[in-house]
Amino acid sequence: MVLIKKSKLKNKKQIAIIGAGIVGLAIAYKLTLLNKKVVVFEKEPEEGMHQSGRNSGVLHCGLYYEPGSLKAILSVNGIREMVAFAKENAISHDICGKVVVATSDEEEKALFALFDRGNKNGLKGLKYLSKTQLKKREPFVRAQKALLVPEEGIIDYKGVMKKLVYKIQENGGSIYYSCPIKKIFNGNQSSIHINTKKEEFTFDHVISCAGLWSDSNYKNLTKKKSPLKIIPFRGEYLKFKPDYEDRVNHLVYPVPDAQFPFLGVHFTRMIDGTREVGPNAVLALKREGYNRNSFSFKDAFESLTYPGLFYFILNNFSFSLSEFKSSFFLKSFISKAKKIIPDLDSSMLTRGSSGVRAQAISPRGELMMDFNIYREGRQIHILNAPSPGATASFAIASHIIQNYLPS
DSSP states (O other): OOEEOSOOOOSBOSEEEEOOSHHHHHHHHHHHHTTOOEEEEOSSSSSOOSGGGSSOOEEOOSSSSOTTSHHHHHHHHHHHHHHHHHHHTTOOEEOOOEEEEEOSHHHHHHHHHHHHHHHHTTOSSOEEEOHHHHHHHOTTOOOSEEEEETTOEEEOHHHHHHHHHHHHHHTTOEEEESOOOOEEEEOSTTOEEEEOSSOEEEESEEEEOOGGGHHHHHHHHHSSOOSSEEEEEEEEEEEEOGGGGGGOSSEEEEOOOTTSSOOOSEEEEOTTSOEEEEOOOEEOSSTTOOSTTOOOHHHHHHHHTOHHHHHHHHHTHHHHHHHHHHHHOHHHHHHHHTTTSTTOOGGGEEEEEEEEEEEEEOTTSOBOOSOEEEEETTEEEEEEOOTTTTTTHHHHHHHHHHHHSOO
16 A cells, blocks of 8 residues: 555656655755655655664764765765754754774874865864873773864754655655555656556656665666666664763764775764764675575675675675674674774673665775766666765755756
8 A cells, every 4th residue: 555644646746756765855855945846755664764764873074085076075065954954943963073083003194194185175173182182072082193073973864854754745745655666667758657556657857766776776767787786784883881871972983994985883972872883894685684684585696696796805805704703793893993992891882773885886896985876868866875875965965956957
């Protein structure tokens, strides 16, 4: 049965959005502000049930990304727009700042490079902390060098999505839940048709924001081979027991390995006040595989037979093995975190939440470091928009409307 929330669907609309994650909702919202007729189709019974609703809730301001890249430009613009939206709509958030810490000479050199990159990307207020300043801010953290990123913080992304749903419907848009797309095909030169379980609809354009299913949607909807393959990486977290939540006050991150888009095991104060440690980055054998026992033969076969994954593991075997070990052995996971908080031990922590990152990999085994957007006729496909996709969602929406949709 198709579920409808507070809206009536007419048989003809201008633009269809596939996927009610935060990016799809941000695009739909901005289109309704332009008086476009919009329908959002979501296969789940509510919005944001996957990547958008299963992340650490961090606001990323553009520290890590290559200057001039979409991630750099859109995260810098996106965080400011996201914070403004949160303030305007009374959504829980806290610009508490983040500390990135170096624990070795090699990491210290990389931290200097991050500082330079952040300045090039237009970040404000970056500064190094003395050991006294770091100890005052994070008493249990040990580091050779620390960089304060004051613009970053935490937010209730689920609250953002609920508000977007309300505003989309208030502005005349429609959202269909439990409504997967069965078929899509071109009509005449100015229309495109979508079939659901219930009926067929006609649109001028379709924007696919399918996250973990973005490559599959691309193939099914365009009848072409996707230029990228989504490989699901599960990110697992540990959670501080209440008596030990004082071990971290705000956000504390390591210096990441620049050859990967993953940010390493870090410490996060969540918007509800709890503290988490993580994530790792483990190959998931199911696209929506949120625990170690999750398995789909189809998803696993597609991933394991993809040449790009073979080349990635071959070229990064040590990294892959280390992440695998951290999933099954708590001691291995904690050892990564102890580089930053040395007195950490298993008695302080319990297993926490997990999410799955939709990471695009090229056929040559390259992890796609930037957002990837493709247009095929009247279809627009967001093929790669993991972190900082949530932070940048409003800016991604503006970018697509301005560059991929006719005025």
